[in-house]
Amino acid sequence: MADMVRVETVEQAKQNQEYVQALADLLFQLADDDFILAYRGSEWLGLAPHIEEDVAFSSMSQDMMGHAVMFYEMLEALGLGKADDIAQLREAKDFRNAILVERKNGAGDYNDNPHYDWAYAIVRSYVYGLHKQVRLEALLQSSYVPLAQVSRKMLTEHRYHLMHWQVWLNQLANSTPDARHKLEAAISLVWEDAGELSDLGPNAEQIVRYGLIAGEELLRQKWLNETKEIFKKAGLNWPGEPGAASERGRAGEHTVDLEQAVATLSEVYRIDPAASW
Amino acid sequence: MQTQMERSDLTENEKMEAFLARIDRGEKIEADDWMPDDYRNQLIKLISMHGISEIMGALPEKEWVPKAPTLRRKLAIMAKVQDEMGHGQLLLRVAEDLMAPLGKTREDLMDDLFTGKLKFHNVFHMEAPTWADAGVIGWLVDGAAIITQTMSLDSSYAPYARALHRICAEEKFHAQHGESIVLDLAEGTEGQRQMLQESITRWWPSLLMFFGPPENGNVTSNQAANMRYKIRTQTNEELRQAFLTKYVPRIFHLGFTLPDDTIHFDEANQKWVYQQPDWEAFKQIVKGNGPRSAHRLNLRETSYEESKWVRDAIMSFGRQAG
Numbered sequence: 152m153a154d155m156v157r158v159e160t161v162e163q164a165k166q167n168q169e170y171v172q173a174l175a176d177l178l179f180q181l182a183d184d185d186f187i188l189a190y191r192g193s194e195w196l197g198l199a200p201h202i203e204e205d206v207a208f209s210s211m212s213q214d215m216m217g218h219a220v221m222f223y224e225m226l227e228a229l230g231l232g233k234a235d236d237i238a239q240l241r242e243a244k245d246f247r248n249a250i251l252v253e254r255k256n257g258a259g260d261y262n263d264n265p266h267y268d269w270a271y272a273i274v275r276s277y278v279y280g281l282h283k284q285v286r287l288e289a290l291l292q293s294s295y296v297p298l299a300q301v302s303r304k305m306l307t308e309h310r311y312h313l314m315h316w317q318v319w320l321n322q323l324a325n326s327t328p329d330a331r332h333k334l335e336a337a338i339s340l341v342w343e344d345a346g347e348l349s350d351l352g353p354n355a356e357q358i359v360r361y362g363l364i365a366g367e368e369l370l371r372q373k374w375l376n377e378t379k380e381i382f383k384k385a386g387l388n389w390p391g392e393p394g395a396a397s398e399r400g401r402a403g404e405h406t407v408d409l410e411q412a413v414a415t416l417s418e419v420y421r422i423d424p425a426a427s428w
Numbered sequence: 429m430q431t432q433m434e435r436s437d438l439t440e441n442e443k444m445e446a447f448l449a450r451i452d453r454g455e456k457i458e459a460d461d462w463m464p465d466d467y468r469n470q471l472i473k474l475i476s477m478h479g480i481s482e483i484m485g486a487l488p489e490k491e492w493v494p495k496a497p498t499l500r501r502k503l504a505i506m507a508k509v510q511d512e513m514g515h516g517q518l519l520l521r522v523a524e525d526l527m528a529p530l531g532k533t534r535e536d537l538m539d540d541l542f543t544g545k546l547k548f549h550n551v552f553h554m555e556a557p558t559w560a561d562a563g564v565i566g567w568l569v570d571g572a573a574i575i576t577q578t579m580s581l582d583s584s585y586a587p588y589a590r591a592l593h594r595i596c597a598e599e600k601f602h603a604q605h606g607e608s609i610v611l612d613l614a615e616g617t618e619g620q621r622q623m624l625q626e627s628i629t630r631w632w633p634s635l636l637m638f639f640g641p642p643e644n645g646n647v648t649s650n651q652a653a654n655m656r657y658k659i660r661t662q663t664n665e666e667l668r669q670a671f672l673t674k675y676v677p678r679i680f681h682l683g684f685t686l687p688d689d690t691i692h693f694d695e696a697n698q699k700w701v702y703q704q705p706d707w708e709a710f711k712q713i714v715k716g717n718g719p720r721s722a723h724r725l726n727l728r729e730t731s732y733e734e735s736k737w738v739r740d741a742i743m744s745f746g747r748q749a750g
Contacts, residue, residue, distance in 0.1 A: 190494060193493050193494050193502075193506055194494055196486070196490045196493055196506070196509055196510070196513075197483075197486050197487055197490045197509070197513070197727070197728070197731070198727070198731040199731075199735075200731075200735035200738035200739060201735070201738075201739065202483065202513055202516060202517045202520070203517060205510075205513045206510055206513050206514050206517060209506060209509070209510035209513070210510060212506060213503060213506045213507055213510070216499075216502060216503055216506065217503060219499075220499045220503065223499065234499060235498050235499055238499055239497075261494060262490075262491050262727070264730070265727070265730070265731070266730070266734060267731070267734075269735055269738050322741060322742060322745045323738075323741055323745075325745060325748065326740075326741035326742070326744040326745040326748070327737070327740055327741050327744045329737050329740070329741070330737060330738070330740070330741035330744075333737065415494055415495055416494055416495065416502075418495045419492075419495050419496065419497035419559045420497040420498065422497075422619070423617060423619065423620070426616050426617050426619075426620060427612050427615070427616055428497035428498050428501060428559075428609075428612055428616075
């Protein structure tokens, strides 16, 4: 706890290389989680179950992409390269997102025979969103003041997203047997990966020691408690302890799904990263 | 006026005369007002086609949304395509109100789309193989749309005019968004300029077709009816001329060429002379035989069918809650 300080500016942060390293490690997780899930959301464009939802879902993906941009810009400010380069020129193995957000939306390609799973979209967005809420709230106390400030801003937008997903979860859980069945199947799928969300990566100890965010176990318990409450309200069975994939995204281990996502999202930029686009 | 028109002792002819008198006085018609079937049908045809074109029009750009080259462009194009879906939603609601007395719903419109009865704009049947196409669609296709929609801002049907006011305001941002993509390419590397030139060349015939065939003095009965009802005020050719006046000089100014050596402004007649696109091809395209028609319809139909369980669930939930 002796290391808990208030770091007001980038310059101040840069005086301690270890602090910068821990901060950057955390920022990559935050940025990559939002960036990749927003990318998955953008693949849904034009394919949502009805037009009104298409508009709403797209709006939330934009918010999330906007959050990723803010985190990438903080990395840029720390001297880690241009935000665009960080987002688009890294290889999949350099990403620090959790495996949950990189999973494909369903079978097929977004532009070629997509057979996307709306129940999975809802459950993944909501479970991730609940975790993000806990994480952003914890970041309000971050020793890195600029991070606490952007988190406050994000929380305002994020609350609306959670309300949206709650309506969907509740509707599907209490409608037709088919919808209920699909929802439960989606919960099982999401549950196979969700446990990794609170993982702070190989450098977790330093991240917590420098007071950048609360510890993993705290985040995890708070998130699980809230999720349990939500499931109960919707009349859904509690699926138990969430698992984690065999790959550890926070350590740069990823599935082929992320490789494809990164190739697609950077396809145009990589034609000529030095050009103005 | 209203009460007089709704009097049952008026003959259909008298109602029609009173209606046309309202149109002539520049009055606006609301959804619940009496209107001749012909007027209603013209509006349903026009507005449902416009609405579905916005929705199908999201698909070519959607191809580039996940691939947009910078973070700023990623955010901008997501917002842009979302707006297009929003326009579609707004217009379908206007069409739904008009269809309600006929017992028709949005489901019927979707069915008509899949069976080919409801057509969408020729431009959205075309291929968009490069990032430059995302720019050209925003700049020139939306630019063309602004010209046709501006004509209807003063439409006699008030709900359509209101929707168009909002749509046109947003379309102007879209055209700027497209122009901004185009300018980065135009001022960029040789490779970027080439990508843009190929896109302009590719889209040119479709842009000419966008306004529909020229009248050559023979205004169709549909057009005449729409003009009589003050649903539209200009002919296809007048709109195309306005488009050429606005954009041809800009394209040349940026140093790009058009696939038409003959195009020029005829000072004597004060109009553009240009090579006609293949109007037989146009007919085939809007019939659903364009290069990407089947692909895009399939995309929309698959997602619509596969999400039937979701719509069923919402209905079921609504019944329980209601």
